[in-house]
Amino acid sequence: MATIKELAQRGDKLSPGHRACAGCVPIIAFHQVLRSAQGHVVCGCATGCMEVVTTIFPYTAWKVPFIHNAFENVAATISGVEAAYRALKRKGRVGKDIRFIAFGGDGGTYDIGLQALSGVLERGHSMLYVCYDNEAYMNTGIQRSSATPFAADTKTAPAGKVHKGKKQFPKNLTEIVIAHNVPYAAQASVSHWKDLNRKVERALAVEGPTFINVLAPCPPGWRFPQELGIEMARLAVETCFWPLYEYDHGARILNYRPKEKLPLSEWTKHQGRFRHLHRAENAHLLAAAQEEVDRRWELLVRMCEQSAGQK
Amino acid sequence: MAQIVALTGNEAVAEAMRQINPDVVAAYPITPQTELMHKFAEFHADGLVDTELVLVESEHSAMSASVGAAAAGARAMTATSANGLALMWEIVYIAASLRLPIVMAVVNRALSGNINIHCDHSDTMGCRDSGWIQLFSENAQEAYDNAIMAVKIAEDRRVLLPVMVTLDGFIISHTVERLEILQDQQVKDFVGEYRPERYLLDVDHPFTVGPLDLQDYYFEHKRQEIEAEENALPVIEEVSRAYSTLCGRGYDLIEEYRMEDADRAVVAMGSTCGTAKVVVDQLREQGEAVGLLKVRCYRPFPYDRIVAALAKVKAAAVLDRAVSFGAKGGSLYGDVRSALFSNNGHYPVKVIDYIYGLGGRDLEEEHLYKAFADLKRIVQTGRVEFEVGYLGLRE
Numbered sequence: 001m002a003t004i005k006e007l008a009q010r011g012d013k014l015s016p017g018h019r020a021c022a023g024c025v026p027i028i029a030f031h032q033v034l035r036s037a038q039g040h041v042v043c044g045c046a047t048g049c050m051e052v053v054t055t056i057f058p059y060t061a062w063k064v065p066f067i068h069n070a071f072e073n074v075a076a077t078i079s080g081v082e083a084a085y086r087a088l089k090r091k092g093r094v095g096k097d098i099r100f101i102a103f104g105g106d107g108g109t110y111d112i113g114l115q116a117l118s119g120v121l122e123r124g125h126s127m128l129y130v131c132y133d134n135e136a137y138m139n140t141g142i143q144r145s146s147a148t149p150f151a152a153d154t155k156t157a158p159a160g161k162v163h164k165g166k167k168q169f170p171k172n173l174t175e176i177v178i179a180h181n182v183p184y185a186a187q188a189s190v191s192h193w194k195d196l197n198r199k200v201e202r203a204l205a206v207e208g209p210t211f212i213n214v215l216a217p218c219p220p221g222w223r224f225p226q227e228l229g230i231e232m233a234r235l236a237v238e239t240c241f242w243p244l245y246e247y248d249h250g251a252r253i254l255n256y257r258p259k260e261k262l263p264l265s266e267w268t269k270h271q272g273r274f275r276h277l278h279r280a281e282n283a284h285l286l287a288a289a290q291e292e293v294d295r296r297w298e299l300l301v302r303m304c305e306q307s308a309g310q311k
Numbered sequence: 312m313a314q315i316v317a318l319t320g321n322e323a324v325a326e327a328m329r330q331i332n333p334d335v336v337a338a339y340p341i342t343p344q345t346e347l348m349h350k351f352a353e354f355h356a357d358g359l360v361d362t363e364l365v366l367v368e369s370e371h372s373a374m375s376a377s378v379g380a381a382a383a384g385a386r387a388m389t390a391t392s393a394n395g396l397a398l399m400w401e402i403v404y405i406a407a408s409l410r411l412p413i414v415m416a417v418v419n420r421a422l423s424g425n426i427n428i429h430c431d432h433s434d435t436m437g438c439r440d441s442g443w444i445q446l447f448s449e450n451a452q453e454a455y456d457n458a459i460m461a462v463k464i465a466e467d468r469r470v471l472l473p474v475m476v477t478l479d480g481f482i483i484s485h486t487v488e489r490l491e492i493l494q495d496q497q498v499k500d501f502v503g504e505y506r507p508e509r510y511l512l513d514v515d516h517p518f519t520v521g522p523l524d525l526q527d528y529y530f531e532h533k534r535q536e537i538e539a540e541e542n543a544l545p546v547i548e549e550v551s552r553a554y555s556t557l558c559g560r561g562y563d564l565i566e567e568y569r570m571e572d573a574d575r576a577v578v579a580m581g582s583t584c585g586t587a588k589v590v591v592d593q594l595r596e597q598g599e600a601v602g603l604l605k606v607r608c609y610r611p612f613p614y615d616r617i618v619a620a621l622a623k624v625k626a627a628a629v630l631d632r633a634v635s636f637g638a639k640g641g642s643l644y645g646d647v648r649s650a651l652f653s654n655n656g657h658y659p660v661k662v663i664d665y666i667y668g669l670g671g672r673d674l675e676e677e678h679l680y681k682a683f684a685d686l687k688r689i690v691q692t693g694r695v696e697f698e699v700g701y702l703g704l705r706e
Contacts, residue, residue: 040514044379055522065511068521069378070401076372080335080379080387083363085512087334087385090361094384094512116375119368 018061023226026216036200046108047071072112075120100127106147121180134218186246191234223272235267254304313491320451320483325350327458330498334385337376341395343480370395374402381411384510393420407442412465420480429671430480445610452490454478479582564613566605573602590679640664667702678702
């Protein structure tokens with residue numbers, strides 16, 4: 001695990017001068033992941049905010065080899081790159097050790113890219129897949145995705161007079177990935193950079209497909225003041241909405257247990273997309289959201305305890 | 312010395328792939344392509360190729376992985392049919408735009424709906440405008456030969472475009488034919504090694520593939536793609552000549568069969584050309600001046616050569632094995648008419664179209680007799696009674 005000074009001294013793989021929004025947290029997630037990745041890497045990105053803001057031709061923010069293909073296929077694309085690596089290495093045409101990282105947003109990962117991701121996990125390609133989860137289709141203007149929280153106000157599931165935002169709870173993608181029997185998967189948050197750094201280093205050291213789901217708040221999409229990005233990520237962890245845990249060769253490990261579990265409202269009250277939840281007539285929605293967060297947290301704690309017991 | 316073997320079209324292409332020994336092959340099953348990859352997987356299992364075989368979860372991923380592999384610096388191949396090609400469609404365009412020399416066998420099959428597993432050309436025609444080079448094969452021999460030539464055409468620095476090698480589903484893919492194959496070393500020497508100028512695994516020279524390309528440059532990039540297609544015509548001719556010298560079989564953009572003094576001709580692609588040759592021979596024996604213009608290279612379309620070949624006849628019938636709904640006739644018909652008109656329309660040849668063979672309906676010799684008889688009437692009367700007709704359709 002590197003110190004923050006060591007991380008700062010590592011060369012940039014992604015340059016400044018990209019075109020992300022002011023206060024963009026996903027780009028911080030990219031910087032954190034890329035600084036944690038040592039040695040040679042080849043990266044790929046699904047279509048989405050991060051691909052758009054880093055590659056507007058004739059400019060590129062990428063200082064390492066990079067490929068963007070389409071929205072739903074970054075996993076498949078990088079699986080082709082990785083297959084080429086194995087073939088060319090065997091034939092002696094590539095001498096260096098290279099690791100592979102595929103990035104996708106929640107839309108390109110939880111939804112349209114799920115099939116390609118599942119294929120890669122099942123086939124066992126050696127690559128790290130990083131999902132930067134900003135909880136909606138932000139690149140196309142804040143439409144709901146299957147990662148969007150219950151009752152959040154989005155452009156395709158707005159909070160109106162009758163319907164009050166998204167009706168479903170988000171899909172648990174990290175557990176879906178774990179169900180593929182991968183060697184390593186984790187959930188991380190930009191607010192806990194040391195934890196994230198360690199997870200990236202671990203994931204890149206493991207052979208086979210690895211996965212990290214990084215919560216990456218979006219100021220325009222979540223509607224909070226742009227200086228509060230890291231705080232929004234931290235509160236998601238402190239409320240247990242976004243638990244930090246990892247799955248390492250069969251064992252689930254809880255990486256962080258808040259000293260005092262904050263109520264979900266401590267997180268939602270700062271965000272415009274949840275404003276309607278804080279009106280008296282919608283108290284039942286906030287209560288339902290809290291109930292589901294509690295249920296998932298308790299289940300996770302139990303699963304992690306079970307893993308510890310087995311050790 | 313060529314070796315004479317008995318293979319199906321699918322096996323013939325798999326054999327070519329074994330000899331090419333590509334770095335990466337991504338595969339997903341779809342009828343009638345399945346046997347092609349079965350055979351290649353056997354070669355892989357027996358260690359006869361050292362290809363990375365990526366057995367993907369869909370055709371969309373087959374093409375996506377091919378794009379990744381080719382961009383990484385590998386020689387990549389795949390194969391598909393019909394709905395599989397349709398599922399790839401989005402990435403088929405991207406492969407060409409990224410100028411990646413992927414070679415793909417397309418075992419032609421009717422595109423749903425309704426679902427039908429037999430031959431027509433609707434799948435290939437669906438990505439006619441994708442920027443891929445499209446080579447049609449008359450039989451298993453040509454499918455084999457085209458697969459080998461395709462690698463060299465695609466990877467030529469003047470071209471750098473992906474190539475589709477088509478073979479008619481079941482008619483060619485599943486029929487055992489006599490064919491001649493080259494020695495492994497001959498194929499190896501002919502295709503050479505793939506040495507891309509830039510590739511992702513060259514980590515000391517990082518570059519960005521597939522950036523966002525807005526109003527400022529997209530149009531210019533498309534212009535370069537158009538130029539690459541234009542460059543491809545002489546390259547295909549060159550490669551075909553070199554291959555013809557190697558194998559003793561003549562290959563060109565088009566084939567003019569008994570066209571030298573013909574006054575009527577049919578224009579066709581794929582396995583139908585074999586049937587047409589038989590009918591042309593029979594009619595020639597009866598003293599009829601008929602010929603066949605076979606289009607081997609459909610994209611880029613060899614306009615000048617088509618015009619030169621058809622300028623000699625008085626009437627021609629184009630055979631289209633796919634519909635372009637809402638258009639007058641099929642796509643080949645549109646292209647042939649356009650070619651003739653582009654030279655200021657000074658050619659007196661009268662051209663009609665037949666849609667035929669959809670969903671695997673047989674094209675029989677009698678259908679071609681009818682076509683030539685229709686053309687004879689046009690030549691005699693100077694009148695065209697119908698512009699688009701059907702062959703083998705119950706009406």
